[in-house]
Amino acid sequence: MRFGTRNDSLLAEGARAHYREPLYYTKNYKSRTADVAFYRDLAARSGGPVLEYGxxxxRITIPIAQQGVEIVGMDxxxxMLASFAERLKKLPEDVRDRxxxxxxxxxxKRIRKRFKLVLxxxxxLLHLYDRADIEGFLACVRSHLQPGGRLVFDVSMPSASELARDPNRGFRVPPMRYPATGELVRYAEYFDYDAARQILYVTMKFEPVDAPERAWTTLLAHRQYHPKELEALLHYNGFEVESVTSDFDKTPLDRYTDSAVWTARLGRKGARS
Ligand SMILES: C[S@@+](CC[C@H](N)C(=O)[O-])C[C@H]1O[C@@H](n2cnc3c(N)ncnc32)[C@H](O)[C@@H]1O
Known part of the structure; x- marks a missing residue:
């Protein structure tokens, strides 16, 4: 069954474009630290080994390895992997080796190893757009979990006000230096929600202050997963949800939650597969 009428090439672009500029990515998410601390401590408590998807x-893999935990990062x-390899060169050998x-x-993708913790x-996970995508992913997770191991992931909660935004209205922030060129750019985001496929398209517009004719855009496509849909998908794919918490501070999920943090383990049926 196919939902919606959106162009698949637009979706393919929205799945990849944001990750073609690791320098900008790094600058943009520099101040996002609560998730790093959360996953670092979780991985240290688990003892490893850890598999991190995406x-x-x-950003998160390195602090985990710095805690003495062995980790496989997949992307x-x-x-992004080339940028990661550059960062590795600057790390002490023992961290690199982990x-x-x-x-x-x-x-x-399957690898011949099982993990205590899969992240x-x-x-x-919001780049898994259709049921076949998430079922393929959860089958891979099942094949990589040790008995008693856990799957932990975080996803933005769908925000009714963001999904309802006028696609022609730009949300602006003050101009910034674009890291790849050092030039000053104006930045705005446009939100366009495809309700049939439950995909939010965010167009990021960059406009050099001194050369507006060179403006360019980057598209990001995020599937919107409502909590009850995720709970059902996990259940019917062999997982039991252990907890769903809010914004990395372990408080319960509520209407103000920005990132929902899910912890699941294999149920009896999933453990047999
Ligand atoms: C928002 S970034 C998160 C990167 C990193 N975990 C962090 O916290 O900064 C999402 C990552 O998922 C990766 N990704 C998306 N779809 C993927 C897929 N199907 N298989 C592997 N990686 C994927 C992207 O390439 C990107 O690096």
Whole structure:
């Protein structure tokens, strides 16, 4: 069954474009630290080994390895992995030795190793757009979990006000220096929600202050998962939800939650598969 009429090439672009500029990515998420501390402590308590899906350029992977935990980071974006490899060169040898990078698609890539903790960090799961995507992903997680191991991931909660935004209205922030070129750019975001496919398209517009004719855009496509849908998907794919908490401070999920943090383990049926 196919939902909606949106162009698949637009979706393919929205799945990848944001990760082609790791320098900008790093600058943009520099102040996001609560999730790093949360996953770092969780990984240290688990003792490892840890598998992180959607590791990007190592924002969370590296602090985990710095805690003495062995970790495999998987991502399909070659630009993010190249940036990660550059960062590795600057790390002490013992930290470097604890990190293994794998290029692969988390919907199908299997490696011959099982983990105590499987992570899917910072909205990486929102790039699983259809049921087949998430079922492929959860089958991979099942095959990588040790008995008693846990899957932990965080996803932004769908926000009714964001989804209802006028797609023609730009949300602006003060001009900033674009890291790849150092030029001053104006920045605005446009939100366009495809309710049939439950995909939020965010167009990021960059406009050099001194050369507005060189403006460019980057598209980001995020599937919107409502909590009850995720609970059902986990249940019917062999997982039991242990907890769903709010914004990395372990308080219960509520209407003000920004990031929902899910912890699941294999149920009896999932453990047999
Ligand atoms: C928002 S970034 C998170 C990166 C990193 N975990 C962090 O917290 O900074 C999402 C990452 O998921 C990766 N990704 C998206 N879909 C993927 C897939 N199907 N298989 C593997 N990686 C994927 C992207 O390439 C990107 O690096």
């Amino acid at each position: 590791c990007g350029n190592g 399909h974006a070659k630009e 990190i293994t990078l794998v290029r692969g698609d988390m919907r199908k 899917c960090t910072f909205n990486s």
